[in-house]
Amino acid sequence: MIRFSSSVTNLRSSEIRDLMSLANKPDMILFSGGMPDNDLFPLREVDTIYQELTDTEKKIAMQYGPTHGIPQLLASLSEYLKEKGLPVEENRLLITTGSLQAINILAHAFIDPGDTIFVENPCFIGAISAFRSYQASIVSIPLTADGLNLIELRKKLDEMEKAPKFVYLTPNFHNPAGTLYTRETKLGLIELLKNKNIPLIEDDAYSDLYFHEEDKLHLQTIKSINPEGIDVCYTGSFSKILGPGLRLGWMLVPEEIYKKCELIKQSIDACSPSFTQMVAHKFLQNNVVTDYLNYIRPEYKHRAEIMTQLLKTTLPKGCNFTPPRGGFYIWIELPEQIDATAVLKRAIEKGVVFVSGKTFDPDGTRNNYIRLSFCNTSEEKIRKGIPLVVDSIRAEMELSHLPC
Amino acid sequence: MIRFSSSVTNLRSSEIRDLMSLANKPDMILFSGGMPDNDLFPLREVDTIYQELTDTEKKIAMQYGPTHGIPQLLASLSEYLKEKGLPVEENRLLITTGSLQAINILAHAFIDPGDTIFVENPCFIGAISAFRSYQASIVSIPLTADGLNLIELRKKLDEMEKAPKFVYLTPNFHNPAGTLYTRETKLGLIELLKNKNIPLIEDDAYSDLYFHEEDKLHLQTIKSINPEGIDVCYTGSFSKILGPGLRLGWMLVPEEIYKKCELIKQSIDACSPSFTQMVAHKFLQNNVVTDYLNYIRPEYKHRAEIMTQLLKTTLPKGCNFTPPRGGFYIWIELPEQIDATAVLKRAIEKGVVFVSGKTFDPDGTRNNYIRLSFCNTSEEKIRKGIPLVVDSIRAEMELSHLPC
Numbered sequence: 001m002i003r004f005s006s007s008v009t010n011l012r013s014s015e016i017r018d019l020m021s022l023a024n025k026p027d028m029i030l031f032s033g034g035m036p037d038n039d040l041f042p043l044r045e046v047d048t049i050y051q052e053l054t055d056t057e058k059k060i061a062m063q064y065g066p067t068h069g070i071p072q073l074l075a076s077l078s079e080y081l082k083e084k085g086l087p088v089e090e091n092r093l094l095i096t097t098g099s100l101q102a103i104n105i106l107a108h109a110f111i112d113p114g115d116t117i118f119v120e121n122p123c124f125i126g127a128i129s130a131f132r133s134y135q136a137s138i139v140s141i142p143l144t145a146d147g148l149n150l151i152e153l154r155k156k157l158d159e160m161e162k163a164p165k166f167v168y169l170t171p172n173f174h175n176p177a178g179t180l181y182t183r184e185t186k187l188g189l190i191e192l193l194k195n196k197n198i199p200l201i202e203d204d205a206y207s208d209l210y211f212h213e214e215d216k217l218h219l220q221t222i223k224s225i226n227p228e229g230i231d232v233c234y235t236g237s238f239s240k241i242l243g244p245g246l247r248l249g250w251m252l253v254p255e256e257i258y259k260k261c262e263l264i265k266q267s268i269d270a271c272s273p274s275f276t277q278m279v280a281h282k283f284l285q286n287n288v289v290t291d292y293l294n295y296i297r298p299e300y301k302h303r304a305e306i307m308t309q310l311l312k313t314t315l316p317k318g319c320n321f322t323p324p325r326g327g328f329y330i331w332i333e334l335p336e337q338i339d340a341t342a343v344l345k346r347a348i349e350k351g352v353v354f355v356s357g358k359t360f361d362p363d364g365t366r367n368n369y370i371r372l373s374f375c376n377t378s379e380e381k382i383r384k385g386i387p388l389v390v391d392s393i394r395a396e397m398e399l400s401h402l403p404c
Numbered sequence: 405m406i407r408f409s410s411s412v413t414n415l416r417s418s419e420i421r422d423l424m425s426l427a428n429k430p431d432m433i434l435f436s437g438g439m440p441d442n443d444l445f446p447l448r449e450v451d452t453i454y455q456e457l458t459d460t461e462k463k464i465a466m467q468y469g470p471t472h473g474i475p476q477l478l479a480s481l482s483e484y485l486k487e488k489g490l491p492v493e494e495n496r497l498l499i500t501t502g503s504l505q506a507i508n509i510l511a512h513a514f515i516d517p518g519d520t521i522f523v524e525n526p527c528f529i530g531a532i533s534a535f536r537s538y539q540a541s542i543v544s545i546p547l548t549a550d551g552l553n554l555i556e557l558r559k560k561l562d563e564m565e566k567a568p569k570f571v572y573l574t575p576n577f578h579n580p581a582g583t584l585y586t587r588e589t590k591l592g593l594i595e596l597l598k599n600k601n602i603p604l605i606e607d608d609a610y611s612d613l614y615f616h617e618e619d620k621l622h623l624q625t626i627k628s629i630n631p632e633g634i635d636v637c638y639t640g641s642f643s644k645i646l647g648p649g650l651r652l653g654w655m656l657v658p659e660e661i662y663k664k665c666e667l668i669k670q671s672i673d674a675c676s677p678s679f680t681q682m683v684a685h686k687f688l689q690n691n692v693v694t695d696y697l698n699y700i701r702p703e704y705k706h707r708a709e710i711m712t713q714l715l716k717t718t719l720p721k722g723c724n725f726t727p728p729r730g731g732f733y734i735w736i737e738l739p740e741q742i743d744a745t746a747v748l749k750r751a752i753e754k755g756v757v758f759v760s761g762k763t764f765d766p767d768g769t770r771n772n773y774i775r776l777s778f779c780n781t782s783e784e785k786i787r788k789g790i791p792l793v794v795d796s797i798r799a800e801m802e803l804s805h806l807p808c
Contacts, residue, residue: 002635002660003569003601005516005538011667038463046462050454058450059442062647097501097651097673104672108537112409113517129671133512134409165407197407231406243466245678247501256406263415267533268508269501273677274649 007113007135029385030377031354034175034328037376040299041243042283042292049282061278065271067262069095069250073277076284077250085224086234092258094265097272099205099237099249103168104130105268106201106233106251109260110165111136118156118167120148122331122360122369124175124203127168139164140362145322147171147181150188157192166199166233172219173206173327176360176371180210180325183218190227199231199257205249208241208293210326211301219326223252233257238280240328241289246276303374303382304330310386316394316404328375334368334393337400341367346392352385411517411539433789434781435758438579438732441780444703445647446687446696453686465682469675471666473499473654477681480688481654489628490638496662498669501676503609503641503653507572508534509672510605510637510655513664514569515540522560522571524552526735526764526773528579528607531572543568544766549726551575551585554592561596570603570637576623577610577731580764580775584614584729587622594626599633603661609641609653612697614730615705623730627656637661642684644732645693650680707778707786708734714790720798720808732779738772738797741804745771750796756789 053061060070068074073095078088096102103126111117113135119127121140131138141156142149148169157163169189171181181189193200202222210219223234237249251261265271283289307330308323315321318335334340340356347353357369372389374382397404457465464474472478477499482492500506507530515521517539523531525544535542545560546553552573561567573593575585585593597604606626614623627638641653655665669675687693711734712727719725722739738744744760751757761773776793778786801808 001601002603003514004664005512005514005519005569007516008513008664008668011664033468035468038467041463041466043459043462043466046466055447058447059445060649062445062447062450062649063442064437064439064643064648097677100671101673108409109412110407110409112411115409126671126674129667133668133671165409197405199406239468243679244468245464245466247673247675247677247679260408260412260415263533264412264537267504267530267537268672269505269651270530270648271651273501273651273680275647275651275683276677276679279679 007133011133027351029352029381029388031352031372031374031385031389033373033376035244035376036240036296037378040296042288045283045288045292046279049279049286052282053278057278061275063274065274065277067266067271069093069272070274070277070281073281076281080284080289081252085220086252087223087226088252091252092255094251094253094258094261095272095277096249096251096265097269098239098244098247099203099235100126100130101268102235102249102251103127103201103203105261105264106166107131107134107136108264109257110199116160116162116164118153118164119362120169120174121362122176122357123168123362124170125359127203128362131168138362143174143177143179145179147179147185148189150185150192153189154192157196163196163198166201167193168201168203170203170205171222172204173209173324175206175327176329176355177331178322178324178327178329180215180218183220186220186222186225190222190225190230193230194227195229199233201233201235203235205237205240206327209297209300209328211297211304212325215325231257241293242280242283246273246280248272248276248280300328300375303377303379306379306382307372307374307386310383311390314387314390316397318397318402318404319393328373330372330374332370332372334370335397335400335402336368337402338368338393338396340370343370343392343396346395347389350388350392352388354389411537415537431755433756433785433792435756435776435778435789435793437777437780439648439780440644441782444700446692449687449692449696450683453683453690456686457682461682465679467678469678469681471670471675473497473676474678474681474685477685480685484688484693485656489624490656491627491630492656495656496659498655498657498662498665499676499681500653500655500669501673502643502648502651503607503639504530504534505672506639506653506655507531507605507607509665509668510570511535511538511540512668513661514603520564520566520568522557522568523766524573524578525766526580526761527572527766528574529763531607532766535572542766547578547581547583549583551583551589552593554589554596557593558596561600567600567602570605571597572605572607574607574609575626576608577613577728579610579731580733580759581735582726582728582731582733584619584622587624590626590629594629594631594634597634598631603635603637605637605639607639609644610731612645613701613704613732615701615708616729619729635661645697646684646687650677650684652676652680652684704732704779707781707783710783710786711776711778711790714787715794718791718794720794720801722801722806722808723797732777734776734778736774736776738774739801739804739806740772741806742772742797742800744774747774747796747800750799751793754792754796756792758793
């Protein structure tokens, strides 16, 4: 009998993962993955970057770097974030191995076993597992179409004897819900958290992937609003704007929090890959990132619109979703009686796969939602796959004698 | 007042790090770093690898991969490890972001706050910080020139009410001590740990860097001996045989332990960089690794011999070291009264830097040792720097009225 730590004794592979392995067939249409399309990666740009690296730069790429990141990337990323209005000067930047590592490190910095933290419901699955691995007691606040339900947040804050260790949110193009918080919700949230000694972790992996210039006002991150009286721990990622295979993200946090996080990172992987840091640096430095974003935004927008249109015209009554204004996902609410896992099983048989709602429920109970990713599937496959998803939903609804 | 978790409340930047920042001058001779020489990296080989990557391979490199590693690297690394005699078939391989992450994940898998674990004294600093970050109670067993002091190990095992959660060891070319365990020590260790339900973490970052073919018998890893009745968790790294900037290591562990570790890794960084995994895969697949090791081994051996020779002829009486038979380090014991930090301060003034012993003492007390790295300094600089180190030792000894 191996004596594991109590934090992992109850860790289990999720049901959804087991199911997904069934979906590992060559012709399967994938609405499941939260990753960029393989065919949209900037391969030629990366080729040019590699070809132009000097031997000195290659040596830096092969060597250990400082724990917080190689100076080259710290400088170019600082510039990039400053241009987005982030308060880079008054904070510290720490390069991490994907933004999931940033979230994990922050979890380690704040959570003692049993500590309460607040998250959205639904919530990014990676964050849930990071918080669980430090044995947090996770309290979830429902999302609305405008962002976090502030009435519920206030109620939960009033109810708690001890303030939560932090609040974790994804205000811009939420995963899985696709939600863009309105500016009003962001400002209301700031009012509620002000001077309460509750840090806010703002996960901002998707905000560069907006579809509408006119959303700029709502898109402003809470970190950029730079509210007084809240320690905002801002996390970002290269996964959606360059490539997840580089495993690079960052956190921009107040000095005192940075110091602890740097020490934690030292004990996790010493530093993030210098090799990919150098590539990301050149990508920012040569301003390839702007051109690339201008190339992928309309493509993702197009896919989202195709999917939205198909769903709007074919989804049975009782199924609802908010058309996404950016990001990677459409989040469909099914009638309460419908079990998304049953729908998923049917869909897999038909040759299409997505993620069922329970996966993203911190309480692991509500399962009448499905997440469809439009990001890594071509228009042709979207047109082929969505009817199969809708058929699967309809079949489950018929089984429940629901009108559809 | 930020409410950090108790695991990080007491995390402090080490004294040695602060001192090292003083040593950050352009002409400083560095005997401090445990990293390969920048000038020895296989840059042309990596160029060829990049140039020969197909677009399909580049897409894999840019994308998320499975948590345990991309299939290409898992296959080529399995072959590499099999050739080294490791029991790959009966275990599971998990690619990690540097071998430090493998150690960190194993620590997370086993340690509850307050749990006892056993390590060597001295011990790899990265492992100490990983174990501390999970609030382990660290018990250290002294190293001898032949490896772990088995008499002390047996005593400590008998003394403990509860068995330690694991024993962490670096049997081949220890960092910092340079020690190569004798085969007898390894067999004795196996006898002592057999059927005690105490997993052994065998850190094997350096065994490819042997200087003498005739050491092969002693070099056989404990994992390769494949002892019954011990769960050996074997960790390895690409940092010393390719480049640390790739941030790639691995663990080879029994299935039950693998399952927990994979779940933990999912919550840390989802997967290691596919980009560098693809490079490492090609490095193994094309067998460039063998040629490269044949190129660097004599170079490191040469540097070790130069340093050994200089130290042998100039170190004052009362200073002792075992000439290294591989790896990166020479570990010098100074007379008990001498404080290595005082020697280091003098050395930095003279333009040379190394790491003082306390850094590697899990108890943080003994400071009459210094670690000299011969790995990333040229022969010329070794010849220039060693006299400065010896002068600094001599000056401190004179101050203590020791004959020298």
